[in-house]
Amino acid sequence: MKAVVYKEPFKVAVETVPDPQILHPNDAIVQITSSCICGSDLHMYEGRTAAQPGIVFGHENMGVIVEVGPAVKTRKVGDRVVMPFNVACGFCKNCLGGYTGYCTTVNPGFAGGAYGYVSMGPWVGGQAELMQVPFADFNCLVLPEGTDHEADFALLADIFPTGYHGTELAGVTPGESVAVFGCGPVGLMASYSAILRGASQVFAVDHVQARLDKAAEIGAIPINYDVANPVEQIKAHLGGEGVDKGIDAVGYQATAAGSSAVGGEQDEVPNIVLNQLIDVVAPTGALGIPGLYVPSDPGGVDERAKKGALSINFGQLFEKGIRLGTGQCNVKQYNANLRDLIISGRALPSFVVSHEVSLDEAPDAYQKFDQRVDGYTKVILHP
Numbered sequence: 001m002k003a004v005v006y007k008e009p010f011k012v013a014v015e016t017v018p019d020p021q022i023l024h025p026n027d028a029i030v031q032i033t034s035s036c037i038c039g040s041d042l043h044m045y046e047g048r049t050a051a052q053p054g055i056v057f058g059h060e061n062m063g064v065i066v067e068v069g070p071a072v073k074t075r076k077v078g079d080r081v082v083m084p085f086n087v088a089c090g091f092c093k094n095c096l097g098g099y100t101g102y103c104t105t106v107n108p109g110f111a112g113g114a115y116g117y118v119s120m121g122p123w124v125g126g127q128a129e130l131m132q133v134p135f136a137d138f139n140c141l142v143l144p145e146g147t148d149h150e151a152d153f154a155l156l157a158d159i160f161p162t163g164y165h166g167t168e169l170a171g172v173t174p175g176e177s178v179a180v181f182g183c184g185p186v187g188l189m190a191s192y193s194a195i196l197r198g199a200s201q202v203f204a205v206d207h208v209q210a211r212l213d214k215a216a217e218i219g220a221i222p223i224n225y226d227v228a229n230p231v232e233q234i235k236a237h238l239g240g241e242g243v244d245k246g247i248d249a250v251g252y253q254a255t256a257a258g259s260s261a262v263g264g265e266q267d268e269v270p271n272i273v274l275n276q277l278i279d280v281v282a283p284t285g286a287l288g289i290p291g292l293y294v295p296s297d298p299g300g301v302d303e304r305a306k307k308g309a310l311s312i313n314f315g316q317l318f319e320k321g322i323r324l325g326t327g328q329c330n331v332k333q334y335n336a337n338l339r340d341l342i343i344s345g346r347a348l349p350s351f352v353v354s355h356e357v358s359l360d361e362a363p364d365a366y367q368k369f370d371q372r373v374d375g376y377t378k379v380i381l382h383p
């Protein structure tokens with residue numbers, strides 16, 4: 001089959017790789033109809049992780065089951081399904097607690113597995129024609145038959161639940177004001193989720209104009225951090241007060257004001273968003289941090305950043321009594337309910353999708369999404 005293979009920093013290629021097989025009675029094989037490119041893929045694409053050449057990318061996968069192992073009981077050939085990016089067993093201690101992002105079965109020696117991702121186990125990515133799904137009864141979320149809402153449902157694999165997770169970690173409740181740093185796909189989904197949860201005002205911070213425009217489209221207040229300090233801009237809207245809740249949808253590759261949209265190590269200030277959030281959230285507020293931070297970053301700006309050690313204004317955090325939550329999204333905690341919001345028409349997250357292209361166009365799409373040019377906000381590949 002054809003698949004998107006990582007070659008070297010800033011290079012992927014579409015190559016022929018072996019077809020996946022049923023290796024265990026609980027497996028299913030899914031023919032992929034949609035697989036999205038994620039900001040998380042860019043960390044590997046840019047050589048900012050330990051990812052080795054040869055890895056097949058793709059953790060945001062949707063398709064139709066074409067084969068099931070003999071132990072698969074509730075999913076069948078022909079089912080239209082979307083898989084959480086987390087690969088999970090459903091029976092380990094963490095899965096039983098709902099923390100499927102920290103499954104201890106699927107990636108021995110580590111808590112957490114994913115398709116097509118460095119350090120996340122042997123699971124081959126779905127930016128390909130076919131994909132093996134282990135524990136298929138647990139990992140395949142069944143969707144309505146047909147082709148309706150393909151782009152909305154594809155976002156259930158990661159970014160819609162992950163943006164929602166940011167609002168859950170921050171405990172966003174009706175009437176609150178929320179600052180969301182980052183208007184990439186995850187940030188836009190966090191802003192959208194905050195609005196779904198009844199936030200009164202959502203401030204969406206970025207410096208890529210096309211992305212700020214999308215935030216404004218859904219009713220958020222766009223804040224361009226190249227124009228002035230975003231904390232001061234947000235407080236000016238609130239008579240000098242801070243926001244109730246804050247969300248970091250940027251992560252460790254945060255860039256300083258005035259940097260190019262493309263970013264790059266020279267522009268990075270890995271702790272800037274965390275410290276601005278501590279500054280902008282009012283006393284007794286809370287922070288949700290779905291943005292990725294890593295314990296090892298070969299391209300880190302200095303020795304401490306290379307180890308993921310950041311300087312955080314913890315004294316200010318303590319003084320203000322701000323709570324925080326972070327980590328991988330446990331997609332399964334949210335995906336069925338978010339699917340039903342799509343079916344009922346109360347949520348249509350696909351406003352974030354800017355480009356839908358064939359698998360063969362993946363190398364070009366990676367490059368443009370990475371450079372944040374031509375309005376590349378979210379790309380779906382259709383094998």
Ligand SMILES: NC(=O)c1ccc[n+]([C@@H]2O[C@H](COP(=O)([O-])OP(=O)(O)OC[C@H]3O[C@@H](n4cnc5c(N)ncnc54)[C@H](O)[C@@H]3O)[C@@H](O)[C@H]2O)c1
Nearest residue numbers: 039040182184185186206251254255290291292327328329
């Ligand atoms: N926790 C999880 O389970 C999970 C899942 C998916 C993605 N992620 C992570 O979430 C983050 C966002 O993902 P994405 O797909 O939206 O990525 P993305 O790279 O497309 O978007 C990041 C955005 O942040 C903006 N940005 C950079 N510096 C900033 C700053 N100082 N202030 C405000 N905005 C700034 C960039 O311009 C960009 O638009 C990534 O770190 C990704 O790895 C986490």
Ligand SMILES: [Zn+2]
Nearest residue numbers: 038040060158
């Ligand atoms: Zn993703």
Ligand SMILES: [Zn+2]
Nearest residue numbers: 089092095103
């Ligand atoms: Zn498990």
